[in-house]
Amino acid sequence: MLFLVAALLLLAVVLGSVAYLPWPVSLVLGAVVVGWLAVFTVRERRRRSRARRA
Numbered sequence: 001m002l003f004l005v006a007a008l009l010l011l012a013v014v015l016g017s018v019a020y021l022p023w024p025v026s027l028v029l030g031a032v033v034v035g036w037l038a039v040f041t042v043r044e045r046r047r048r049s050r051a052r053r054a
Contacts, residue, residue: 003040007033 011033018026 004037007037007040010036 021029
């Protein structure tokens with residue numbers, strides 16, 4: 001959960017700085033955040049499915 005909060009905080013910082021960054025940089029940073037959230041989601045689903053089996 002802490003990672004999700006950190007990801008959302010990072011997203012807010014990135015969105016706040018979009019006005020000062022060129023579009024390609026903003027898109028790359030957005031892709032990094034989306035990738036981080038995707039990895040987090042996959043890890044959480046695996047962890048929860050293992051917990052259900054045990």
